[in-house]
Amino acid sequence: MNRSVLYMALVGGMALPLLSAAEANTDMVEITAQPKAKDLHYFVPRDLMQIPPGAFGDKIRRGHQLFVNTQQLKGRYVGNQLNCTNCHLDAGTKAYAAPMWAAYLAYPAFRKKDNRVNNFAERIQGCFNYSMNGKAPELGSPELVAMSAYSYWLLMGGLLDMFGMKDKPVPELSDEQLQLGGREETFVLPGPLADKVKMEGRERMPGRAFAALPEPPLPYSPQRGDAVYAQHCAVCHGKQGEGRKMADVPVIPALWGSDSYNWGAGMHRVNTAATFIFENMPLGKGVQLDVQQAWDVAAYMNSRERPQDPRFDGGIASTAKHFHASDQGYYGKTLEGVVIGSHAYPSGVKP
Ligand code: HEC
Ligand code: HEC
Structure with a gap:
């Protein structure tokens, strides 16, 4: 033991x-990933x-x-x-x-x-x-x-x-x-x-939340993540991260876009997603990506648009300042000239 x-x-x-x-x-800012108890x-x-x-x-x-x-x-x-x-x-x-x-x-x-x-x-x-x-x-x-x-x-x-x-x-x-x-x-x-x-x-309890993942050797990059995504994820989750349905029943979940988790979800943080992905994805063959790939693909997935943060106060900058100042996410940041969150999909239940 x-x-x-x-x-x-x-x-x-x-x-x-x-x-x-x-x-x-x-520390309850977010549930901190745990070292794996061997x-x-x-x-x-x-x-x-x-x-x-x-x-x-x-x-x-x-x-x-x-x-x-x-x-x-x-x-x-x-x-x-x-x-x-x-x-x-x-x-x-x-x-x-x-x-x-x-x-x-x-x-x-x-x-x-x-x-x-x-x-x-x-x-x-x-x-x-x-x-x-x-x-x-x-x-x-x-x-x-x-x-x-x-x-x-x-x-x-x-x-x-x-x-x-x-x-x-x-x-x-x-x-x-x-x-x-x-x-x-x-x-x-x-x-x-x-x-x-x-x-x-x-x-x-050992096993709670997610297993800790080392920091990436290089700063994580959505550009490199794009290639990881195409090679290891798109086959199931779709080119646009849209997931897959059969007879209108979702069988593979969406990773971004209007049908995915919103900008307030824990999974939108690059660190949380990287730990989840490293351990669990591709489904059934987890722990296949290297550490760098897991961070890069998490950065790629979490820099695409998704439903708005339900705490949105009318401005991206102020919402980012109030709710995202200390998280490792892309909300409110500028990537390739675009402010992320500014093209967010509607959040909440659609009647
Ligand atoms: C998109 C992925 C996702 C989905 C879908 C999701 N959760 Fe979570 N859930 C998370 C993440 C990520 C955390 C950890 C959040 C954090 O670190 O802040 C979490 C945390 C939790 C926790 C607390 C875990 C702990 O150890 O403290 C509970 C309870 C929970 N979720 C229940 C649910 C239930 C019930 C549903 C369905 C109604 C659900 N979740 C759907 C991603 C998800
Ligand atoms: C073999 C098909 C397959 C591949 C390949 C795959 N996934 Fe998944 N993924 C799934 C399925 C199915 C689920 C839902 C698991 C369940 O419900 O048990 C899932 C769940 C997820 C989730 C949590 C749910 C959500 O929508 O946010 C994330 C994040 C995720 N995958 C990311 C990835 C990434 C990144 C890759 C590439 C490194 C990847 N997956 C590769 C099938 C796959």
């Missing part, structure tokens, strides 16, 4: 492995077949369905052709593709983006407004409760299994409790789990 993994409590057997605070860097067996959620029958199980199943086919909310809450699972891969279970089990344990948490503590359901709302270019369902809505229930179940089932309680059912929680998240005093941990999963460090 790698030394970079810190054991919170070794008395009485295993405890939840966590990264040390320094390694995980919990030799570590990542957290394993229960198989979907084990979702229990009954009303509570139905909520979990509904959450899973919405997560993998978010397009059923198109026009109401979703304004592009994406599904949550397009970025949170394997239905939100893949380590280093921002898995829901690690996220669930990490909220409530302070978010710099809106300068306050967000609970889990509020964090999901963020992805609806930006990544899905939509309009988030209300707190307490069946959709947010269901997606919270699914995420909770992924976490709790895996924890019970990990600590030798394979036969124990995942405890049912109220709708209100489900939406809070696991980093909460009132979060119920059955029996011996209470000693294993300490409050301290719940935001640092």
